[in-house]
Amino acid sequence: EPEVTQTPSHQVTQMGQEVILRCVPISNHLYFYWYRQILGQKVEFLVSFYNNEISEKSEIFDDQFSVERPDGSNFTLKIRSTKLEDSAMYFCASRTDGGRGTEAFFGQGTRLTVV
Amino acid sequence: GNSVTQMEGPVTLSEEAFLTINCTYTATGYPSLFWYVQYPGEGLQLLLKATKADDKGSNKGFEATYRKETTSFHLEKGSVQVSDSAVYFCALNSGGSNYKLTFGKGTLLTVNP
Numbered sequence: 001e002p003e004v005t006q007t008p009s010h011q012v013t014q015m016g017q018e019v020i021l022r023c024v025p026i027s028n029h030l031y032f033y034w035y036r037q038i039l040g041q042k043v044e045f046l047v048s049f050y051n052n053e054i055s056e057k058s059e060i061f062d063d064q065f066s067v068e069r070p071d072g073s074n075f076t077l078k079i080r081s082t083k084l085e086d087s088a089m090y091f092c093a094s095r096t097d098g099g100r101g102t103e104a105f106f107g108q109g110t111r112l113t114v115v
Numbered sequence: 116g117n118s119v120t121q122m123e124g125p126v127t128l129s130e131e132a133f134l135t136i137n138c139t140y141t142a143t144g145y146p147s148l149f150w151y152v153q154y155p156g157e158g159l160q161l162l163l164k165a166t167k168a169d170d171k172g173s174n175k176g177f178e179a180t181y182r183k184e185t186t187s188f189h190l191e192k193g194s195v196q197v198s199d200s201a202v203y204f205c206a207l208n209s210g211g212s213n214y215k216l217t218f219g220k221g222t223l224l225t226v227n228p
Contacts, residue, residue: 004158031214042205043159056213086127092160093216100210101147101166107161 002026006092006107012113013082013091015078021077023092033093033104034067082114121205121219128195128226136222138188138205146207147166148181148188153202195226
């Protein structure tokens with residue numbers, strides 16, 4: 001069964017360093033997302049990507065964040081200068097078109113720890 | 116804006132007990148409603164969904180009914196198993212051009228033998 005894969009599963013980084021979280025969405029999907037979950041809090045939407053551009057971003061997704069789909073398969077989230085409060089589980093998701101009832105498929109997540 | 120409020124956990128039950136996890140929502144328009152489950156060490160998986168009022172989603176013995184009048188989508192299972200131990204997330208999608216999901220906080224369920 002097709003699945004969304006994320007790497008790495010865990011990432012520890014020093015404050016101020018750049019990190020890149022990687023995702024391989026399901027191949028025929030059209031919409032791509034990043035969500036995050038700070039420990040004990042809600043899963044929060046960060047950004048959606050469609051037709052090779054950002055289609056929506058939340059207020060969390062400031063200038064320190066960027067996304068790319070460089071080669072038609074990978075979908076990456078870059079945090080330019082990490083802060084302690086960026087420590088969270090980051091989930092990548094993808095879906096086909098088909099209306100609001102179509103499910104999004106999620107990866108296993110990357111746990112980012114900023115020290 | 117959209118929001119989802121889920122029953123606070125953790126919830127601990129004995130095997131074969133009845134499970135209810137409450138979920139209420141606030142949304143514009145007519146959202147689709149979802150329950151996602153996260154088993155230990157795994158990603159979020161769709162458990163069930165309902166796309167319009169009075170629809171019942173069901174899967175693996177779990178059920179939830181879309182109640183527009185009470186803006187609720189409570190998850191139920193008549194007899195839980197140890198293997199149901201996981202975190203359960205209620206979510207909605209109110210459409211728009213991006214179909215992003217709004218999640219509840221998640222409820223940790225532990226089922227003891």
